[in-house]
Amino acid sequence: MANVENRSYQLRIWRQAGPNNPGKLVDYRVDDIDPSLSFLEMLDHLNETLISKGDHPIEFESDCREGICGACGVVVDGRPHGPIPNITTCALRMREFADGATITVEPFRATAFPLVKDLVVDRSPFDRIMQKGGYCSVNTGQAPEANNLRIGKETAEMAMDSAACIGCGACVASCPNASASLFVGAKVRQLSLLPQGDVERATRALGMVDQMDEEGFGDCSNHGECEAACPKAISIGNISTLRREYVRALAKG
Amino acid sequence: MDFDIVDGTLSDGAPDGPIETRWDRHRFDLKLVNPANKRKYKVIMVGTGLGGGAAAASLAELGYDVLNFCIQDSPRRAHSVAAQGGINAAKNYPNDGDSVWRLFYDTVKGGDFRSRESNVYRLAQCSANIIDQCVAQGVPFAREYGGTLANRSFGGAQVSRTFYARGQTGQQLLLGAYSSLMRQVASGKVTMMPRREMLDVVLVDGHAKGIICRNLVTGELERYAADAVCLATGGYSTVYFLSTNAVNSNATAAWRAHKRGAFFANPSFMQIHPTCIPLQGSAQSKLTLMSESLRNDGRIWVPKKKADDRRPKDIPEDERDYFLERRYPSFGNLVPRDVASRAAKQICDEGFGVGPTGLAVYLDFAEAIGRLGHENVEQKYGNLFEMYREITDESPYETPMRIYPAPHYTMGGLWVDYNLQTTIPGLHALGESNFSDHGANRLGASALMQGLCDGYFVIPYTIGNYLADQTPDSVSTEDEAFDAAEANVRDSVDRLLAVKGERTPRDFHWDLGRTLWDNVGMSRNPEGIMESVGHIRKLREEFWQNVRVVGSGDTMNKALEYAGRVADYLELGELIAIDAYNRDESCGCHLRTDHQSEEGEALRRDDEFSYVSAWEYTGDLGRPRLNREKLDFENVHLAVRNYK
Numbered sequence: 001m002a003n004v005e006n007r008s009y010q011l012r013i014w015r016q017a018g019p020n021n022p023g024k025l026v027d028y029r030v031d032d033i034d035p036s037l038s039f040l041e042m043l044d045h046l047n048e049t050l051i052s053k054g055d056h057p058i059e060f061e062s063d064c065r066e067g068i069c070g071a072c073g074v075v076v077d078g079r080p081h082g083p084i085p086n087i088t089t090c091a092l093r094m095r096e097f098a099d100g101a102t103i104t105v106e107p108f109r110a111t112a113f114p115l116v117k118d119l120v121v122d123r124s125p126f127d128r129i130m131q132k133g134g135y136c137s138v139n140t141g142q143a144p145e146a147n148n149l150r151i152g153k154e155t156a157e158m159a160m161d162s163a164a165c166i167g168c169g170a171c172v173a174s175c176p177n178a179s180a181s182l183f184v185g186a187k188v189r190q191l192s193l194l195p196q197g198d199v200e201r202a203t204r205a206l207g208m209v210d211q212m213d214e215e216g217f218g219d220c221s222n223h224g225e226c227e228a229a230c231p232k233a234i235s236i237g238n239i240s241t242l243r244r245e246y247v248r249a250l251a252k253g
Numbered sequence: 254m255d256f257d258i259v260d261g262t263l264s265d266g267a268p269d270g271p272i273e274t275r276w277d278r279h280r281f282d283l284k285l286v287n288p289a290n291k292r293k294y295k296v297i298m299v300g301t302g303l304g305g306g307a308a309a310a311s312l313a314e315l316g317y318d319v320l321n322f323c324i325q326d327s328p329r330r331a332h333s334v335a336a337q338g339g340i341n342a343a344k345n346y347p348n349d350g351d352s353v354w355r356l357f358y359d360t361v362k363g364g365d366f367r368s369r370e371s372n373v374y375r376l377a378q379c380s381a382n383i384i385d386q387c388v389a390q391g392v393p394f395a396r397e398y399g400g401t402l403a404n405r406s407f408g409g410a411q412v413s414r415t416f417y418a419r420g421q422t423g424q425q426l427l428l429g430a431y432s433s434l435m436r437q438v439a440s441g442k443v444t445m446m447p448r449r450e451m452l453d454v455v456l457v458d459g460h461a462k463g464i465i466c467r468n469l470v471t472g473e474l475e476r477y478a479a480d481a482v483c484l485a486t487g488g489y490s491t492v493y494f495l496s497t498n499a500v501n502s503n504a505t506a507a508w509r510a511h512k513r514g515a516f517f518a519n520p521s522f523m524q525i526h527p528t529c530i531p532l533q534g535s536a537q538s539k540l541t542l543m544s545e546s547l548r549n550d551g552r553i554w555v556p557k558k559k560a561d562d563r564r565p566k567d568i569p570e571d572e573r574d575y576f577l578e579r580r581y582p583s584f585g586n587l588v589p590r591d592v593a594s595r596a597a598k599q600i601c602d603e604g605f606g607v608g609p610t611g612l613a614v615y616l617d618f619a620e621a622i623g624r625l626g627h628e629n630v631e632q633k634y635g636n637l638f639e640m641y642r643e644i645t646d647e648s649p650y651e652t653p654m655r656i657y658p659a660p661h662y663t664m665g666g667l668w669v670d671y672n673l674q675t676t677i678p679g680l681h682a683l684g685e686s687n688f689s690d691h692g693a694n695r696l697g698a699s700a701l702m703q704g705l706c707d708g709y710f711v712i713p714y715t716i717g718n719y720l721a722d723q724t725p726d727s728v729s730t731e732d733e734a735f736d737a738a739e740a741n742v743r744d745s746v747d748r749l750l751a752v753k754g755e756r757t758p759r760d761f762h763w764d765l766g767r768t769l770w771d772n773v774g775m776s777r778n779p780e781g782i783m784e785s786v787g788h789i790r791k792l793r794e795e796f797w798q799n800v801r802v803v804g805s806g807d808t809m810n811k812a813l814e815y816a817g818r819v820a821d822y823l824e825l826g827e828l829i830a831i832d833a834y835n836r837d838e839s840c841g842c843h844l845r846t847d848h849q850s851e852e853g854e855a856l857r858r859d860d861e862f863s864y865v866s867a868w869e870y871t872g873d874l875g876r877p878r879l880n881r882e883k884l885d886f887e888n889v890h891l892a893v894r895n896y897k
Contacts, residue, residue, distance in 0.1 A: 017808070018808070033536075034533075034534040034535075034536060036533040036534050036645075036646075037533075037534060037536055037537065038538075040538070041536055041537060041538050044536070044538055044759075045536050047812070048757055048759060048760075050803075051757045051801055051803055051812060052757065052801070054801075054803055055803065056803055056804050057803070057804075057811070057812050059809055059810075059811055061326065062500060063325060063330055063332070063499040063500060063501045064330075064332060064334065064335045064499045064500075065499065065500055065538060065539050065541075066335060066541050066542075066640065067640065067643075068334050068335050068421065068423075068424055069325075069330040069332070069334045069335065069499065070327075070329070070330060070334075071325060071326065071330050087643060091640075091643045091644075093643070093644070093646075095646065116470060116809060117470075117808070117809045120809065122326070123326055123327065124326065124327065124447070126327065127327050127328070127329075127435060127438075127445070127447075130431070130432065130435040131435045131436070131438050131439040132439065134432055134435060135390070135391075135432035135433060135435060135436045136389065136390050136391045136432070137436060138386075138389040138390060138433075139311075139314040140307075140310070140311040140314055140386060140433075140709045140710070140713065141382075141386075142389070143382070143385035143386045143388065143389035144385065144389065145385055146344070146384045146385045146387075146388040146389075146402055147344075147346065147401050147402055149388060150399065150400030150401060151396055151400050152396065152398075152400050153395075153396045153397060153398050153400070156393050156394070156395065156396040157393075159391075159393040160393040160418060160419060160421075160425075163392075163393050163418075163425060163428065164419075164421065164424075166424070167327065167329055167330075190391065190393065191391050194391050194393065196388070196389060196390070196391045197391055
């Protein structure tokens with residue numbers, strides 16, 4: 001489907017063979033890009049060209065390509081997930097970039113997210129934070145009848161707002177302190193709003209915050225960049241809740 | 254087409270007698286592993302989606318030692334995450350006549366009488382427990398103002414039994430299972446192995462006792478031994494290149510298990526989902542699904558005039574053909590997926606399609622917005638509308654969506670018995686990776702139900718029956734079977750790198766997908782299928798002479814991973830075509846143009862084809878052996894599906 005409206009771009013992409021190798025921005029040109037393509041499909045196209053030339057394709061992560069799995073995520077022109085607020089990289093379309101534009105692509109950078117290769121980073125600290133209380137301790141088979149627990153529609157909706165987090169790490173990458181407070185706050189708020197989460201409320205807040213510190217994430221100092229970068233528009237209010245929950249837990253001793 | 258047919262080799266192992274008590278009686282008969290001994294057994298679980306994640310957590314809670322693998326960087330990214338619309342359960346909260354029996358009946362009928370009654374009944378029975386379990390985990394399901402759980406209706410049913418969390422139900426259920434999994438990782442009962450791809454199953458004395466993985470960061474081949482192995486590795490829709498599945502979803506684990514002796518059942522049963530965003534351009538990597546829940550309020554239509562290029566809102570009401578409402582007045586826009594997809598294809602083939610390619614129909618919300626108000630429509634479907642707008646640059650609040658069918662889910666998969674065990678002793682398959690519950694067509698909101706049912710409520714019981722006869726920790730990775738399997742994997746990786754040809758793996762994949770979509774897609778005929786088989790054989794031959802994989806095996810190399818998957822698709826694709834050829838009838842998703850009514854409805858041939866096609870690998874891809882498992886319908890009587 002060759003199209004007169006197809007566009008060309010000058011790309012500057014971070015290449016790094018591994019965590020202990022030096023990295024640098026490398027220039028590439030892509031032509032004949034249909035503006036309806038996603039940003040990642042544009043990178044697929046570039047990789048096909050590189051393979052044809054015998055060059056190593058650029059490693060980047062993606063999976064569902066519909067904005068829900070949280071696997072993708074690169075910094076585009078200085079912004080995690082690119083210039084359009086509240087979407088994932090896979091949802092970013094090339095029509096947002098003018099023909100001939102120069103686009104810089106880098107990995108999510110944070111001490112706690114060590115680089116693996118090119119644009120791929122290690123976000124396993126999020127799993128380890130979850131292991132410190134991001135759950136309700138209920139074994140399979142122990143659950144009571146679901147409608148015995150009535151939860152107001154508004155409460156359920158607020159919990160869902162927080163639960164929408166996809167664990168992509170854009171909040172960390174956008175934060176000048178590389179804090180994971182929005183990620184942690186979203187899970188803590190979801191479960192603090194719901195009666196199911198009440199029993200372990202204190203240990204959850206303490207455990208998850210302590211693990212966040214241990215992983216090398218910074219503190220929150222209210223820059224608000226995380227909310228702007230979050231593909232699910234998770235509110236910074238979740239961080240206020242996190243602080244309240246943490247203090248409440250400390251007070252309980 | 255030439256292959257041997259064998260009958261009587263396969264038994265589902267379910268008890269006879271009244272269907273209502275089969276699972277209870279079976280559970281009583283299953284052998285148990287005593288609580289103190291469970292910790293001595295190690296189980297390998299491949300996959301962390303609704304099947305694998307739920308199973309890994311549940312088995313660990315019971316005390317088993319679990320090694321859990323996934324190809325992603327985190328178990329939370331398994332493709333179950335992308336399911337949108339909801340999960341069915343026979344709770345009958347709306348008091349509208351639902352029951353375990355009705356869910357069972359709807360599922361068997363929806364599957365066009367090609368599923369196993371015992372399994373489906375068990376699924377319906379367990380469905381209510383799944384909702385209880387998920388609520389207890391903190392899954393924020395939609396609620397009514399009074400605080401009770403909300404339901405909506407879905408295709409193929411006339412009751413409202415679908416539970417949902419906005420348009421992100423799969424994500425929320427997966428995060429529930431993932432949170433339980435993380436709890437078990439913290440307790441030390443699950444060891445999580447992310448960024449590993451299973452490339453072979455290791456058989457010791459005919460039993461599955463381990464796997465070979467490639468570490469996707471270092472490229473190293475790794476050996477893992479256990480007392481039993483479970484695959485929960487999803488479906489294989491990606492064989493069609495363009496599908497709604499994730500780009501890393503693949504068939505490799507299931508296919509390699511097949512080549513080690515696990516039968517592959519009904520491979521041609523491929524669900525083509527009716528409501529996907531149409532293809533936008535040739536460089537597109539995947540298609541995006543729009544939840545079936547949209548068919549609750551959206552009305553599907555095309556202009557009555559062919560190639561009508563007026564804007565949709567300029568086409569007056571009496572010049573529109575609401576073809577599903579016209580053809581199926583009682584189910585209307587909520588007919589099952591196969592029926593809706595086929596109707597859309599027919600109307601487009603007749604020249605009534607819309608959009609630049611003519612391969613699309615409208616899904617219109619104007620009436621719903623008028624009836625419910627903008628705000629209520631936004632609350633129900635807001636995130637789906639937003640996703641549509643991001644992709645197409647058009648707002649469904651202002652103009653109808655354009656939709657077209659796309660490969661979405663595979664009812665086929667590894668053959669399993671009532672215990673979810675494959676034909677390899679010790680090897681089990683869960684969720685979409687098995688074939689068991691959906692027959693020739695899956696109803697909406699039933700995939701999540703099946704994945705979680707298998708993971709939470711079936712395998713925790715049935716695996717004990719296998720393990721009870723095994724001596725724990727009897728196999729080590731030093732066993733020569735591991736040497737052979739690792740050598741086999743190393744050889745296939747080295748071969749891919751050694752070809753150094755001209756065509757990229759993606760190019761082969763695209764070519765394969767096109768021939769399958771054209772000939773073994775929404776409608777099929779023997780000549781087209783044969784043509785496809787010929788093309789696939791040529792492609793496979795060319796692949797091993799002309800594929801280009803750059804880089805090396807000893808580092809992260811996604812192009813190499815992908816090449817291995819494409820090599821497997823090129824083998825599986827042929828089996829899909831052979832299966833479609835053999836099934837000389839139409840049923841559910843499988844429409845053979847030589848077996849349809851004048852109105853284009855599927856015509857089954859129950860006398861000849863009431864069986865599961867379980868294909869056995871013989872070493873010759875062109876000549877697999879067909880094992881037929883006869884299906885009996887004692888409770889839901891065989892009938893022509895009628896949604897009129």
